[in-house]
Amino acid sequence: MSVSQVIAEIEVLPEAERAEVAAAALKQLPPERLVNLERLLRRLAHPDVPESFWDGVEDCEDGRTVDMETALFEDPPEHLR
Numbered sequence: 001m002s003v004s005q006v007i008a009e010i011e012v013l014p015e016a017e018r019a020e021v022a023a024a025a026l027k028q029l030p031p032e033r034l035v036n037l038e039r040l041l042r043r044l045a046h047p048d049v050p051e052s053f054w055d056g057v058e059d060c061e062d063g064r065t066v067d068m069e070t071a072l073f074e075d076p077p078e079h080l081r
Contacts, residue, residue, distance in 0.1 A: 010021055043054055066076055
């Protein structure tokens with residue numbers, strides 16, 4: 001079956017089933033690409049949220065944080081500058 005045939009088959013599916021197909025296809029992405037896609041979709045779903053907020057959320061998700069005492073009274077570790 002060709003790509004164009006697969007796309008034609010997907011186009012005639014009900015919306016809920018198309019969503020299932022899309023979700024299954026996205027699960028085949030490598031983890032790092034899937035994370036990037038999820039982050040993009042999250043930003044698109046909430047356009048009223050400032051980019052700086054999402055940057056902070058992603059820093060936290062990626063472990064780029066320090067505790068409050070360190071943040072207030074010490075220089076941050078070199079890898080977080």
